[in-house]
Amino acid sequence: MENEAKTPKTLQEAIVFFSDPDRALAFAMILRWPDGKITCPRCGFDQHSFISSRRIWFCKGCKKQFTIKVGTIFEDSPLGMDKWMTAVWLVANCKNGVSSYEIARDLGITQKSAWFMMHRVRNAMQSGSFGKLSGEIEADETFIGGKSRNMHVAQRQRRITGTGGKDKTAVMGILQRGGEVRTKVISSRKKKELQSEVRKHVEAGSALYTDALMSYEGLATDYAHQVVDHAVQYVNGRVHTNGLENFWSLFKRGIGGTYVSVEPFHLFRYLDEQMFRYNNRKEMNDADRFQAVMGNVTGRRLTWRELTGKMEGGTCVN
Numbered sequence: 001m002e003n004e005a006k007t008p009k010t011l012q013e014a015i016v017f018f019s020d021p022d023r024a025l026a027f028a029m030i031l032r033w034p035d036g037k038i039t040c041p042r043c044g045f046d047q048h049s050f051i052s053s054r055r056i057w058f059c060k061g062c063k064k065q066f067t068i069k070v071g072t073i074f075e076d077s078p079l080g081m082d083k084w085m086t087a088v089w090l091v092a093n094c095k096n097g098v099s100s101y102e103i104a105r106d107l108g109i110t111q112k113s114a115w116f117m118m119h120r121v122r123n124a125m126q127s128g129s130f131g132k133l134s135g136e137i138e139a140d141e142t143f144i145g146g147k148s149r150n151m152h153v154a155q156r157q158r159r160i161t162g163t164g165g166k167d168k169t170a171v172m173g174i175l176q177r178g179g180e181v182r183t184k185v186i187s188s189r190k191k192k193e194l195q196s197e198v199r200k201h202v203e204a205g206s207a208l209y210t211d212a213l214m215s216y217e218g219l220a221t222d223y224a225h226q227v228v229d230h231a232v233q234y235v236n237g238r239v240h241t242n243g244l245e246n247f248w249s250l251f252k253r254g255i256g257g258t259y260v261s262v263e264p265f266h267l268f269r270y271l272d273e274q275m276f277r278y279n280n281r282k283e284m285n286d287a288d289r290f291q292a293v294m295g296n297v298t299g300r301r302l303t304w305r306e307l308t309g310k311m312e313g314g315t316c317v318n
């Protein structure tokens, strides 16, 4: 393909590059079908004709049409690939996050469309790696939420009348020093839940550093478990959880500033976004991160119903 070698390196270049629908399509095709073999997303057949004026394929197997969007996070979206790819670039690379209001302004779309779009992009940022972490591991929890500004009145009332910590959501993090971080929204900080997360994600025999929370007691049978009592000190040689502290503060800065009042139900998506950027920070530039997300868009459809089904007020700020 003529533009294959010319990959955009900056946001500005990306916007110009993807503003040409044919160029955007050609680029998305390379990422979707790296071996050049275009197959029907519905039936898998590889015989088809391309209708270039409409940028659609007609499958000779199932006799249906398909676009580059079918079977991806872009499916059923009326927005063009130029807008989608610019949005992917922004979400993949803005260190402290980008709000749906900014995306809406930049792309000339409504805030609601931008909000839905960004959650679909976050869906493609979900980690696909399930191998166990090893080496030096930090485990820690934090509480997120509780800001009452910028919330809808009903929601604010519900939260104000609730008891103190009720509107906070607990999140657990497990970090391999020099490697990956993983997080999970948890229902409690009880032993059973925290320890099962550690066992699920960390290879036996690894060095494990936690604070003095009782819930971690008993892990020493499988791990070289060392505790730093935060009531006394935060660092004791290599025994500390500062890597996670940094991750939490970066995350909280993002949702406190950019994503004001995140619904607890959606929290894991913002965590996915922050984890993606953290886990793809080394030896990767903006273009690499963009391509990593674009290479992950297939088979991860997210519908409006799935996204908003569990929301109480149906609000979509952030």
Ligand SMILES: [Zn+2]
Pocket: 040, 041, 042, 043, 044, 045, 059, 060, 061, 062, 063, 064
């Ligand atoms: Zn087909």
